[in-house]
Amino acid sequence: xxxxxxxxKKEEFVEKxxxxxxxxxxxxxxxxxxxxxxxxxxxxxxxxxxxxPRIYDIIKVLEMKGMAVSDPKGWYRAVHPRAVAxxxxxxxxxxxxxxxxxxxxxxxxxxxxxxxxxxxxxLFVKGYYNLISLIAETMKESDVIYITIGxxxxxxxxxxxxxxxxxxxxxxxxxxxxxxxxxxxxxxxKENNDLGIKMKLYKPxxxxxxSSRKAYIIVMKNPEGIIGVLQQEELESREVYDRLxxxxxxxxxxxx
Numbered sequence: 440x441x442x443x444x445x446x447x448k449k450e451e452f453v454e455k456x457x458x459x460x461x462x463x464x465x466x467x468x469x470x471x472x473x474x475x476x477x478x479x480x481x482x483x484x485x486x487x488x489x490x491x492p493r494i495y496d497i498i499k500v501l502e503m504k505g506m507a508v509s510d511p512k513g514w515y516r517a518v519h520p521r522a523v524a525x526x527x528x529x530x531x532x533x534x535x536x537x538x539x540x541x542x543x544x545x546x547x548x549x550x551x552x553x554x555x556x557x558x559x560x561x562l563f564v565k566g567y568y569n570l571i572s573l574i575a576e577t578m579k580e581s582d583v584i585y586i587t588i589g590x591x592x593x594x595x596x597x598x599x600x601x602x603x604x605x606x607x608x609x610x611x612x613x614x615x616x617x618x619x620x621x622x623x624x625x626x627x628x629k630e631n632n633d634l635g636i637k638m639k640l641y642k643p644x645x646x647x648x649x650s651s652r653k654a655y656i657i658v659m660k661n662p663e664g665i666i667g668v669l670q671q672e673e674l675e676s677r678e679v680y681d682r683l684x685x686x687x688x689x690x691x692x693x694x695x
Contacts, residue, residue, distance in 0.1 A: 473517035562669040570667040571605045581651035584610045585683045588617040591647040595624040639691035
């Protein structure tokens with residue numbers, strides 16, 4: 440490494456390595472010793488505090504994890520930290536994809552055996568992630584989905600962006616109607632253009648609403664957090680959707 444580390448700093452780095460790269464204590468210590476320039480097993484043992492007999496096993500583990508390579512001029516050397524980070528990120532992304540597939544598979548299997556009543560009653564959900572789950576359940580396979588932005592959904596980065604990303608797989612046509620562009624949603628314009636999402640301006644907007652032909656959800660907030668109110672009654676849902684269609688086509692202003 441480029442600088443000499445105090446024992447306190449070494450311990451700090453070891454803990455960070457263990458947590459971020461999912462290493463054992465000995466693996467983290469040995470990798471740090473290699474970064475500090477340990478040239479052979481004995482020096483690596485002294486620098487790391489790892490017992491010499493264990494050095495031979497652990498170096499093989501680091502090699503398998505892509506953190507150490509055999510050096511033709513000597514023993515082993517550390518793989519550059521940036522390269523280790525890139526490799527670790529790629530591994531995490533691959534594991535995440537597998538996990539996502541597992542979750543989707545099990546949800547499909549459970550859906551086949553679930554006794555779900557398709558009632559027309561109003562449904563209340565509390566909590567941001569429950570709202571996103573409700574959107575995914577009620578808006579899937581919609582040709583067009585509208586979002587109207589009032590007060591609650593006006594914060595793009597903290598509230599609306601994850602909702603938009605959860606809706607995109609459900610439809611090929613997501614339309615956002617908002618009163619104005621402001622400091623809370625200024626990033627939305629560029630990101631939505633990149634995602635191919637259509638946006639228009641219209642005043643006044645009285646409700647934060649997510650609407651399809653089949654259902655609509657009013658988004659509210661109280662001191663405990665986000666609340667979603669779902670209405671699945673067919674005629675009323677279609678009436679709200681048709682009204683938004685008229686606003687979109689005849690009364691709203693396109694954002695350039």
